[in-house]
Amino acid sequence: MNGGLKQKNTLRNGTARDKRLSSRIDKVSFTSFAVLATALMGQTVEAQTFSEASTAELNRICRQDFTYNSTDQLGVICGQLQAGGVTAGSGIGSQSQPSSLLISQQQLKDEQTKKERKKRPPASADVIAAQWGKFSTFLTAGATTLRHYQNPFEDGYNASIPAVTVGGGYSVLNNLEVGLAFNYANAMGNYNAGGGFDSNSYTPLLYVNYLPFDGAFANLALSYTRRNQSIDRFAVAGTNGLTNNTTVISRLTTGNFNANQYTVNFLSGYDFAIDNITFGPRVGVDVRQWEINSYHESSSTGLELRYNDQHQTSLQTTLGVFASSAHSFSFGVLIPQINVAWVHEHANDSRIINAHFIQATDSTTGPGFFFQTENPARDWALIDVGTSLLVQNGIQAFANFTTVQGNSNFESYGGNVGVRLEW
Numbered sequence: 001m002n003g004g005l006k007q008k009n010t011l012r013n014g015t016a017r018d019k020r021l022s023s024r025i026d027k028v029s030f031t032s033f034a035v036l037a038t039a040l041m042g043q044t045v046e047a048q049t050f051s052e053a054s055t056a057e058l059n060r061i062c063r064q065d066f067t068y069n070s071t072d073q074l075g076v077i078c079g080q081l082q083a084g085g086v087t088a089g090s091g092i093g094s095q096s097q098p099s100s101l102l103i104s105q106q107q108l109k110d111e112q113t114k115k116e117r118k119k120r121p122p123a124s125a126d127v128i129a130a131q132w133g134k135f136s137t138f139l140t141a142g143a144t145t146l147r148h149y150q151n152p153f154e155d156g157y158n159a160s161i162p163a164v165t166v167g168g169g170y171s172v173l174n175n176l177e178v179g180l181a182f183n184y185a186n187a188m189g190n191y192n193a194g195g196g197f198d199s200n201s202y203t204p205l206l207y208v209n210y211l212p213f214d215g216a217f218a219n220l221a222l223s224y225t226r227r228n229q230s231i232d233r234f235a236v237a238g239t240n241g242l243t244n245n246t247t248v249i250s251r252l253t254t255g256n257f258n259a260n261q262y263t264v265n266f267l268s269g270y271d272f273a274i275d276n277i278t279f280g281p282r283v284g285v286d287v288r289q290w291e292i293n294s295y296h297e298s299s300s301t302g303l304e305l306r307y308n309d310q311h312q313t314s315l316q317t318t319l320g321v322f323a324s325s326a327h328s329f330s331f332g333v334l335i336p337q338i339n340v341a342w343v344h345e346h347a348n349d350s351r352i353i354n355a356h357f358i359q360a361t362d363s364t365t366g367p368g369f370f371f372q373t374e375n376p377a378r379d380w381a382l383i384d385v386g387t388s389l390l391v392q393n394g395i396q397a398f399a400n401f402t403t404v405q406g407n408s409n410f411e412s413y414g415g416n417v418g419v420r421l422e423w
Contacts, residue, residue, distance in 0.1 A: 048370065048371050048372060049152050049153050049371060049372065050153070050154075050371040052371070053369040053370060053371040054305075054355070054369060054371065056369065057357065057368065057369035058237060058357065061074070061078065061357060061360050062077075062078035063078075072302065072359050073300060073301060073302025073303075073359060074302040074303070074357060074359035074360065075302075075359075076302065077237055077238075077249055077302045077303070080238065080249065134170060134171040135168070135169070135170055135171075135422065135423055136168060136169045136170075136171075136177075136179070136420060136421065136422040136423075137166075137167070137168040137420070137421050138165075138166070138167055138168070138181075138418060138419065138420040138421070139164070139165070139166050139418055139419055140164065140165045140416050140417070140418030141162075141163070141164045141165075141416060141417060141418065142162070142163060142400075142414060142415050142416025142417060143160060143161060143162040143163070143414060143415070143416075144160070144161045144163070144402075144412055144413065144414030144415075145158070145159070145160055145161075145412065145413050145414065146158070146159040146160075146161060146187075146189070146410060146411075146412045147159075147410065147411045147412070148189075148409060148410055149408070149409055149410070149411075150192055151374055151409075153350075153371075153372055153373055153374040153375075154373060154374045155191040155192055155193050156191070156192040157189045157190060157191045157192060157196070157197075158189060158190055159187050159188060159189030159190075159197075160187075160188055160189075161185055161186065161187045161188075161414075162185070162186055163183060163184065163185035163186070163416075164183070164184055164185075165181055165182070165183040165184075165418075166181065166182055167179055167180055167181025167182065167205070167207075168180065168181075169207070169209070175210065175211035175212070176208070176209070176210050176211075177208070177209040177210075178206075178207070178208050178209075179206075179207050179208075179209075180204070180205065180206055180207075181204075181205040181207065182202075182203065182204050182205065183201070183202075183203040183205060183223075184200075184201070184202055184203075185200075185201045185203075186198075186199070186200050186201075187199040187201070191233075191234065193234050194234030194252070195231070195232035195233050195234040195252055196231075196232055197229060197230065197231045197232070198229070198230050199227055199228070199229040199230075200227070200228045200229075201225050201226070201227045202225065202226045202227075203223050203224065203225040203226075204223065204224060205221055205222070205223040206221070206222045206223070207219065207220065207221040207222075208220045208221075215270050215271045215272065215273070215280070216268070216269070216270045216271075217268065217269060217270075217271075218266070218267075218268040219265075219266070219267045219268070220264075220265070220266050221263075221264075221265040221266075222263070222264055222265075223262075223263045223265075224260070224261070224262055224263075225259075225260070225261040225262075225263065226258065226259075226260060227258065227259040227260075227261065228256075228258055229256070229257055229258075229259065230254065230255070230256045231254070231255050231256075231257075232252055232253070232254050233252070233253045233254075233255065233297070234250070234251075234252055235250070235251055235252070235253050235301065235303040236249065236250045236251075237249040237250075237303060249303075251301035251302075251303055252299070252301070253297045253299045253301055253303055253304050253305070254297060254298055254299040255295060255296065255297035255298060255304075255305075256295070256298065257292050257293075257295040258292065258293075259290060259291065259292040260290070260291050260292070261288060261289065261290045261291075262288070262289045263286070263287065263288045263289075264285075264286075264287045265284070265285070265286050265287075266284060266285045266286075267282065267283070267284040267318075268282070268283055268284070269281055269282040269283065269322060271322075276325055276326045276327065277323070277324070277325045278322075278323070278324050278325070278326070279321065279322065279323040279324070280321070280322055281319075281320070281321055281322075282318065282319070282320040282321065282322050282339065282341060283317075283318070283319055283320075284317065284318035284319075284320075284341070285315075285316070285317055285318075286314070286315075286316040286317075286318070287314070287315050287316075288312075288313070288314040288316075289311070289312075289313055289314075290311065290312040290313075290314075291309075291310070291311045291312075292309070292310050292311075293309055294306065294307060294308050294309050295307055296358055297358070302359055303357070304357070304358045304359070305355045305356065305357060305358065306355065306356045306358050306368075307353060307354070307355050308353070308354040308355070308368075310351070310353060312348060312351060313347050313348065314345065314347055314348040315345070315346040315347035315348070316343055316344065316345050316346070317343070317344050317346065318341045318342065318343050318344075318382070319341065319342050319344075320339060320340055320341025320342065320382070321339075321340055321341075322337065322338070322339045323337065323338055323339075324336065324337035324338075325337075331389075331391060332389055332390050332391035332392065333389070333390045333391075334387065334388075334389055335387060335388045335389075335390065336386075336387045337385075337386055337387065337388065338383075338384070338385050338386075339382075339383075339384040339385075340381065340382075340383050340384075341381070341382045341383075342379065342380075342381060342382075343379065343380050343381070343382055344378060344379050345376055345377065345378050345379075348376045349375070349376065350372055350373050350374060350375045350376070351372070351373045352370050352371070352372055352373075353370065353371055353372075353373065354367075354368055354369075354370050355368055355369060355370075355371070356368035356369075374409060376409065377407045377408040377409050377410070379406065380404055380405065380406040380407035380408075380410075381404070381405045381406045382402070382403075382404055383402065383403050383404075383405065384400055384401070384402045385400070385401050385402075386398060386399055386400030386401060387399060394421060394422040394423055395419065395420070395421055396419065396420040396421075396422075397417075397418070397419050397420075398417070398418050398419075398420070399415070399416070399417045399418075400415060400416055400417075401413075401414070401415045402414050402415065402416075
């Protein structure tokens with residue numbers, strides 16, 4: 001009888017343990033699902049850097065699930081990591097690319113075909129501009145240097161961006177011009193941690209310049225950018241903070257992807273004229289949608305990653321002031337000018353990116369790992385200083401220097417020269 005009671009108690013205790021274990025499993029499953037669902041919605045309970053998230057994933061693959069083939073490169077890496085008894089890691093990656101506004105790609109100059117103002121002196125640029133025709137063509141070329149600051153979420157880098165723009169317009173009415181343009185830009189940069197990127201951007205552009213009444217203007221530009229980019233990412237595995245940060249494995253991975261960007265840009269303002277000086281406020285809105293499909297790194301180091309689809313939306317407003325002065329010479333009219341604007345970002349936020357180690361056997365079905373990009377800056381200053389030269393035969397030459405200051409992530413300096421011809 002005592003044996004029967006013991007057996008019943010044992011069965012009862014076993015059933016209770018099974019229930020508690022089942023409950024714990026349910027809780028763990030629910031928690032895992034909740035974390036995954038939160039990540040897929042673009043939010044995380046705790047922000048993770050690329051290094052933190054990829055280290056945890058590589059540790060899971062090598063030491064817990066063994067979801068790799070011991071004969072491939074990832075298997076060799078896992079074997080080395082386990083044999084060395086060091087922490088797994090894969091370095092810091094950079095996924096956010098500089099926006100076209102920050103790198104100051106060539107922009108169309110304010111069109112100079114305003115109607116002659118009778119009260120303006122003979123030195124006014126509008127007197128010369130009034131003699132020009134209905135057709136116009138222009139060409140600009142220049143370069144920008146861009147510096148991205150190092151932070152825990154993204155690598156620092158330095159880049160140079162030469163660019164060229166060509167286009168032409170037609171004055172449909174005395175106060176309405178419509179035109180087409182094409183911009184090409186090449187961005188080459190080097191990451192502070194090693195590696196770099198090379199990006200080619202192709203941008204067709206449709207623009208409309210409208211002068212609703214004397215002194216006022218409104219410019220609208222619609223553009224599409226196709227970007228072809230290659231990235232060399234310096235990946236490391238086996239960094240042990242307890243042994244003087246000795247790097248066990250360090251390799252360079254390579255990836256290529258294409259991105260699409262859609263942009264709507266609107267700028268308006270009003271000019272006050274006092275003798276040969278013109279000044280006035282400027283208000284603008286810039287909307288950009290950036291998208292890339294999933295892609296994977298193509299080298300064979302064992303640390304290659306596959307990234308899921310990504311998209312980014314930016315809504316920026318600008319509020320600034322413009323000033324210029326016209327000076328008449330025998331060869332034409334020289335117009336120095338300055339434009340200072342405050343830029344505010346409304347929509348762009350830190351993003352969550354999903355990645356997988358390609359050689360892990362569950363890379364196509366498993367959740368992979370999620371890491372966060374940096375928080376984009378909200379406010380900065382855009383400063384443009386330049387000069388234009390207008391001559392009687394409808395030629396306008398110009399040169400400009402542009403810089404971005406006060407941005408917590410970027411700093412840029414650039415310049416361009418160009419010529420515009422009307423007939």
